Structures are given as C-alpha cells and as structure tokens.
Amino acid sequence: MDHFSYQDGELFAENVPVRAIAKAQGTPCYIYSRATLERHYRAFDEAVGSHPHLICYAVKANSNLAVLNLLARLGSGFDIVSGGELARVIAAGGDPAKVVFSGVGKTSAEIRQALQAGIYCFNVESEPELARVNAVAGELGQVAPVSIRINPDVDAGTHPYISTGLKENKFGIPMARAEAVYQQAAALPHLAIKGVDCHIGSQLTSLPPFIDALDRLLALVDRLAALGIELSHLDVGGGLGVPYDKETPPLPAEYADALRQRLGQRQLTLVLEPGRAIMANAGILVTEVEYLKHGDDKDFAIVDAAMNDLLRPSLYAAWQAIIPVVPRQGEPRSYDVVGPVCETGDFLGKDRPLVLAPGDLLAVRSAGAYGFTMASNYNSRPRVAEILVDGDDHHLVRARETVEELWRGEQVLP
Numbered sequence: 001m002d003h004f005s006y007q008d009g010e011l012f013a014e015n016v017p018v019r020a021i022a023k024a025q026g027t028p029c030y031i032y033s034r035a036t037l038e039r040h041y042r043a044f045d046e047a048v049g050s051h052p053h054l055i056c057y058a059v060k061a062n063s064n065l066a067v068l069n070l071l072a073r074l075g076s077g078f079d080i081v082s083g084g085e086l087a088r089v090i091a092a093g094g095d096p097a098k099v100v101f102s103g104v105g106k107t108s109a110e111i112r113q114a115l116q117a118g119i120y121c122f123n124v125e126s127e128p129e130l131a132r133v134n135a136v137a138g139e140l141g142q143v144a145p146v147s148i149r150i151n152p153d154v155d156a157g158t159h160p161y162i163s164t165g166l167k168e169n170k171f172g173i174p175m176a177r178a179e180a181v182y183q184q185a186a187a188l189p190h191l192a193i194k195g196v197d198c199h200i201g202s203q204l205t206s207l208p209p210f211i212d213a214l215d216r217l218l219a220l221v222d223r224l225a226a227l228g229i230e231l232s233h234l235d236v237g238g239g240l241g242v243p244y245d246k247e248t249p250p251l252p253a254e255y256a257d258a259l260r261q262r263l264g265q266r267q268l269t270l271v272l273e274p275g276r277a278i279m280a281n282a283g284i285l286v287t288e289v290e291y292l293k294h295g296d297d298k299d300f301a302i303v304d305a306a307m308n309d310l311l312r313p314s315l316y317a318a319w320q321a322i323i324p325v326v327p328r329q330g331e332p333r334s335y336d337v338v339g340p341v342c343e344t345g346d347f348l349g350k351d352r353p354l355v356l357a358p359g360d361l362l363a364v365r366s367a368g369a370y371g372f373t374m375a376s377n378y379n380s381r382p383r384v385a386e387i388l389v390d391g392d393d394h395h396l397v398r399a400r401e402t403v404e405e406l407w408r409g410e411q412v413l414p
C-alpha cells in the first residue's frame with residue numbers, strides 16, 4: 001500500500017491532486033509521500049522489534065535532504081558510500097554515530113572525513129582498504145571501528161548489474177580469506193573490530209538467498225569467536241525488493257522475522273541497510289505528453305521526462321508502471337513512452353496500453369528509489385524538481401535546476 005491513489009477520477013498524492021502539484025511546479029517532477037516513506041521505515045523498525053538493531057537507510061536510493069531529515073527524525077541511521085553522502089546526512093540532521101560506510105573505493109580523504117565525523121563503522125571491502133583505514137586513523141590518533149564485508153558467494157537471483165554477492169563481483173572479501181583478514185585487523189593498532197557485513201544484491205524477491213548468506217555469516221561469527229575475535233554487530237545489508245509489477249517480495253516483517261529466527265539467542269546487534277524498500281513506492285515521476293507520434297509499426301508517446309531523469313528502464317530494462325494522472329475514456333493504444341534524449345535506449349516504458357492526448361500527465365510509479373539519485377544532465381537537461389507531500393500540503397524540497405547552473409565552474413580559454 002502506498003499513498004498514491006485515484007480519488008474522484010484523478011491521481012492523488014496523499015490528499016493533494018497530482019495535477020495541482022504539476023501545475024504549480026511544472027513537469028517533469030518527482031513527488032514523494034511522507035506518509036509512505038515513514039510507514040516503510042517503521043515497518044522495518046517494528047519488525048526487528050526488541051532485538052538490538054540499527055536501521056541504516058541506504059542513502060544512494062534517495063538522498064534528498066528532506067527525505068534524509070524525516071528518516072533521521074524517526075531515528076534512522078544511514079548507509080553511505082561516499083564523502084558526499086556523509087555530508088548530506090550531516091546537513092540533513094542525521095547522526096554520524098549511526099552511519100555505516102560501505103563501498104569498494106573509499107579514498108583517504110573520505111576515510112578521514114568519516115573518522116572526524118565519528119561514524120559508527122566502516123564496512124571494509126578489501127585488504128588494502130584495511131591497511132589504509134588503519135593508516136589514516138593512526139595519522140589522526142584515532143581508532144577506527146571496522147566490520148569486514150564478506151562476499152558469501154550467494155546468488156541473489158536478481159539482475160546481474162545489481163547482484164553483488166557472487167565471487168565474480170567486485171564487492172567484499174571472499175569467505176575463504178575471512179579469518180585471515182580478521183586476524184590481520186586484530187593485529188593493527190588503529191582498528192577496533194566491531195562486526196561483520198554483507199550485501200548480496202538489490203531487488204531480491206525471495207528469502208532464501210538472504211537466509212543462505214546469513215547462515216554463512218553466522219558460521220563465520222562462531223569460527224571467529226573460537227579464535228578469540230568477538231563481534232558486537234552483524235550487518236545484513238539491504239536488498240529487499242519491491243513490487244514493481246507482479247513480483248511478490250517478502251514484506252519487511254517476514255524478512256525481519258526470518259533474520260531474527262536465524263539469530264536465535266545471539267545478542268549481536270542487527271544492522272539493516274534497506275534503501276529501495278523504504279523509498280521506491282514512496283515516489284512517482286510526473287511527466288507531460290508533448291507529442292503523440294503514430295508510426296507504421298509503433299505508436300510513440302513523447303514525454304518531457306527522459307532517461308537522464310529516470311535511468312532504470314534504459315539501464316536494466318526495468319519495468320515501472322506508467323499510469324495516467326487523469327484517466328480518459330476510450331480505446332487504448334499500445335505506446336512506447338519515450339523521452340526527448342537522442343538515444344534509442346531512451347524510454348520509460350514500452351508497449352503500454354494507454355488512452356492519451358497531447359498535454360496529458362503521466363505518472364511513473366515506484367520512482368522514489370534510484371530515480372533522482374541516478375539522474376544526470378545528459379543532453380544538457382537540467383535536473384527536475386522534487387516535491388514532498390505531507391497530508392494536505394506539498395513542499396518544493398529541491399528546485400528544478402536552471403540551465404545556467406549546468407555550466408557553473410566551466411570556463412572558456414582566455
């Protein structure tokens with residue numbers, strides 16, 4: 001359930017007609033629902049319940065400051081993958097002491113920034129990174145909290161570009177090296193071992209891969225304890241999928257129950273890094289039909305949003321529902337919904353049965369995660385506005401870029 005629904009023949013975001021927002025703010029625009037994102041966060045938090053836990057929302061899914069601020073106010077921690085994301089979390093009022101730092105390519109400057117901010121833990125992804133974190137912490141006279149990200153070699157059964165827990169993927173340290181790397185970490189003076197981490201991929205729609213990975217991690221926790229290395233937390237990453245179409249992923253409650261059962265009596269703090277499951281269905285992308293073009297083989301609806309605004313369909317052949325903001329009566333035609341960008345791969349959806357006229361508004365659903373954050377300025381297109389709906393109100397939480405902003409910092413030769 002989300003808070004985008006038809007009432008009186010038109011699409012509403014919570015209690016506000018989408019048409020009114022588009023009129024006030026122009027199109028394309030992203031619209032987020034506060035009620036939906038808060039409900040999703042609480043679903044995770046309540047599902048883990050009394051077991052000690054920290055939910056570290058994956059900032060890459062949607063890093064709008066207003067979104068981060070709402071999550072911070074609910075008590076959320078954050079999973080970051082760059083110094084830029086850390087800066088956004090802090091700017092939004094997030095608590096650095098609830099931040100985990102993932103990613104295979106942390107620079108020395110980013111490690112320094114995170115140590116100075118006082119983050120909860122680094123999820124270390126390689127042996128050279130372990131040495132680097134130790135060295136930077138030493139320069140600062142600090143001890144860095146670390147977990148090792150283990151690559152458990154589990155098939156997440158998702159799109160190959162977003163599968164991260166297989167041996168051939170760049171992420172984490174192979175299980176076969178795990179004990180040796182923990183022993184190295186234990187011997188380094190500027191590291192404090194806190195936990196173990198994994199993240200096997202995104203948009204997972206069934207429990208077994210999560211459970212399989214968790215079981216492998218728990219076995220490692222026991223082997224480490226036998227070596228005298230005690231961990232205080234276990235980070236299972238993110239990855240819980242959402243229904244874009246007919247998928248039936250487990251609900252946060254089922255997912256968290258399954259994790260808790262596996263943990264049994266162990267008092268390891270459970271860290272979760274959900275991104276998509278919190279934000280995807282808390283957002284839509286609204287776009288206007290500019291032209292209808294009827295070819296010999298195809299009908300095209302040319303809209304004002306494009307692959308630079310929402311990349312998922314082009315990049316992963318991802319399917320997202322496209323619905324009219326004000327449905328019309330009539331016989332549907334099968335449209336490819338395409339943008340103005342000069343690429344054949346620029347489409348938001350293919351073969352969509354729709355009744356359309358130029359000027360109509362369409363909403364691409366499930367666009368709250370990996371929508372705006374993956375947007376670019378390709379074709380010199382300014383990034384679009386983001387609006388947050390809160391009950392009867394809507395707030396512009398990021399203004400549409402101006403074309404002048406696109407060349408800020410650029411110069412011609414004197």
Ligand SMILES: Cc1ncc(COP(=O)(O)O)c(C=O)c1O
Nearest residue numbers: 058102202238239273274275276
């Ligand atoms: C390390 C890490 N944690 C968390 C996430 C969030 O994943 P999702 O949005 O699928 O929950 C990702 C992205 O896949 C990730 O790479």
Ligand SMILES: N[C@@H](CCCC[NH3+])C(=O)O
Nearest residue numbers: 060162202203312369370
């Ligand atoms: N960007 C991806 C998810 C990747 C997750 C990042 N580790 C998507 O849109 O589905």
